[in-house]
Amino acid sequence: MINFFADIFGYILNWIYLLVQNYGFAIIIFSVLIKLVMLPLSIKQQKTLKKNEKIQKEMKLLQIKHKGNPERLNQEMMELYKREKVNPFGGCFSVIIQFILILAMFSLVRSPLTFMKQIEEPAITAQIEEIKKEKGENSISVAYPEMSVIKYIQEKNLTDSDMYINMNFLGLDLSNVPQENYTDIKVFIIPILYVISSVISIKITTISNNKKKDDSNSKALTSKQDNEELDGEEMTMKMNKTMSLMMPILSVSISLVAPLGLALYWLVNNIIMIIERLVLNKIFSKEEEKNG
Numbered sequence: 001m002i003n004f005f006a007d008i009f010g011y012i013l014n015w016i017y018l019l020v021q022n023y024g025f026a027i028i029i030f031s032v033l034i035k036l037v038m039l040p041l042s043i044k045q046q047k048t049l050k051k052n053e054k055i056q057k058e059m060k061l062l063q064i065k066h067k068g069n070p071e072r073l074n075q076e077m078m079e080l081y082k083r084e085k086v087n088p089f090g091g092c093f094s095v096i097i098q099f100i101l102i103l104a105m106f107s108l109v110r111s112p113l114t115f116m117k118q119i120e121e122p123a124i125t126a127q128i129e130e131i132k133k134e135k136g137e138n139s140i141s142v143a144y145p146e147m148s149v150i151k152y153i154q155e156k157n158l159t160d161s162d163m164y165i166n167m168n169f170l171g172l173d174l175s176n177v178p179q180e181n182y183t184d185i186k187v188f189i190i191p192i193l194y195v196i197s198s199v200i201s202i203k204i205t206t207i208s209n210n211k212k213k214d215d216s217n218s219k220a221l222t223s224k225q226d227n228e229e230l231d232g233e234e235m236t237m238k239m240n241k242t243m244s245l246m247m248p249i250l251s252v253s254i255s256l257v258a259p260l261g262l263a264l265y266w267l268v269n270n271i272i273m274i275i276e277r278l279v280l281n282k283i284f285s286k287e288e289e290k291n292g
Helices: 002-020 023-065 070-084 090-110 121-135 145-155 185-219 224-256 260-291
Strands: none
Touching: 002 023, 002 090, 023 070, 023 090, 023 260, 090 260, 121 145, 185 224, 185 260, 224 260
């Protein structure tokens, strides 16, 4: 299934590449297109989050009312979700989509000759053997053999070759892998920018969550049961914060052992996501003020 999506993404990326003749700019445009396609899902997810915030108070009252009756509590909660048209498992679909995107993009960036240029495996293997004869066995990367072929084609300036891809992006070679080229400080520029964008994204989410927490505390009662519910909410927020930290850490770890093209995709994706989140938050906040 991952190869299926990698093939589709490869066709789109190659079509863009033929227009701009640069792998880096093609990835940027591709990232924007993917985000535009995913925008309805992002809006729906944001609306679901807002609805979840809205029903939190009712859920707390139900938890207090049916504290000793879990079966009744579950029934009432399901009715609440149904009444408000909220799917409690709606977020799972978004997570699955993101996971598929990560794996498909990793496959695409790892093997652009296969998925982007649609070159048959025998032709790639034959080129690899030629390079080994000329430059030795160690000239081919074990993890990313296709990147070694692309590098060789670029070094020979064989621009007419079907395997030629212009990987030069603003002075950076996107075929480089930070782990394999750690002596070249330039390979860490994009991963570092990705880390910075991730910190900004987490900061925006944290500020938003703290605002929700303050609003919730200002409306809360001082009874023991209410304090217990607030403690539970704080625990949930801490868990969400931990998850929001784990994803960037995982992505950064992968970006250090993958070609720079993947880190560039994640960087652009992060920047677009920050803009998207700020805009959607502003729109929904205005709607909330309008609706009182």
